[in-house]
Amino acid sequence: MHPIPLPPLFAPPPADVPLATVPLAGDGSPPYVMYIQPFTDVQNAAEVKKLLMAGDPRVPEMTLVDASNILDIFQLQLACTKALLSQRDNTMTTRTLYAEILFNLCPTNKISEAFRKFGIADTSTAVLAVMVGQQPPSAEIQNMLATLIKGTPVGVDSVPGLADVKAVNKIFKLGSGQRTRNETLSLVIGTMALKGIMS
Amino acid sequence: MPDTQPPVATLIKQGAEARVYTIPFAGRPAIVKERFRKAYRHPTLDEKLTSRRVVQEARCLHRIRRAGVDTPTVYLVDLKASTIYMEFIDGISVRDHILATSPLNHQHERELATKIAKSLGVMHDMDIVHGDLTTSNMMMRAGDNPSLVLIDFGLSFVSTLVEDKAVDLYVLERALSSTHPDTDSFFQAILNAYAKNSKGGKPVLKKLEDVRRRGRKRTAFG
């Protein structure tokens, strides 16, 4: 799996201590990292989904994301970071970190909708396996994943090419106005950031 | 940044209400704006007020961006720490730009005034009042035909009142004349473009006359 650093969280110093620089390494424990493995040409999405839902022991703990609504791994990085933040604050909406990541990807507050729109679907052909941890997943877990998903493992660079911009515009209600891809990504990211505090 | 260096946030602005730091953010330049607590306020009340301001700032940034006005993209909001992580704008403030290029030539002045007026027009048409319109709170992205970016929505609020929008413009007028002498024609160009480009512009400009009169009285007597 490919390690992708997560943005560090900022712990403000006391108001009466104006520091020119504030260390971000916090408590000295290793930072959380996102581990991702994209798959294309997935042939057994329906079966994988069934095993996942049943909590089958052959499925490692992870989030399985349908790649079509992910324009950029930045979306995933922020969904993971926000999930860790909610875990820290005891404000998670769902019961597990991995469900929370999926929930954070979705603009609406319905858990079922997040699963339906962002999770692996029976018809998925491109899937992103996402794990979060302070150390890399073991060889055993990586083998489980490779055995589970019948598809072609590809590099992280392929993620943008697996996205369906039209579908993203629809899910995030961005209309169909002419926009660069970067601008679309910005609106997606902003919408994710404001989720739950918008109105 | 090499992996061996522990990452740090670097303070770039210490204000009365907030501190702004640059921060490495998953390979993207970002800033984190921290609104700090007021020691003299009751802690729980203060926490509520502070987090309401943080939410308001992030909301306004995002709503306006969605409406097509350039603002920094909000990356993450941490209500517990009263922080907003957002895109770092690579560019310069309109303030520094004017100081560096004054006197503005006529054509350039008109272009810049139109950009500012369009942004303010869209914002006011959405019933968002910025609350602190100064040339430091407007930036221009680096590059050709730079986009105008509105920043610092720390004092922003939602209002349908023509008066509030007129005061917004008045604040800008005062800020312009105090930091940049001889900008009367520049401000007038902003008003002309504002009238043309915003739906609710005319009554706001009419109200601005009243606001100015009161403002002059206030300075004359007090």
Ligand SMILES: Nc1ncnc2c1ncn2[C@@H]1O[C@H](COP(=O)(O)OP(=O)(O)O)[C@@H](O)[C@H]1O
């Ligand atoms: N997104 C940003 N990108 C680049 N610089 C920024 C950004 N936000 C703020 N700054 C810089 O930090 C300064 C202070 O930020 P601001 O939001 O205006 O806080 P304050 O309420 O203290 O004025 C700004 O004048 C600008 O120079």
Ligand SMILES: [Mg+2]
């Ligand atoms: Mg400011």
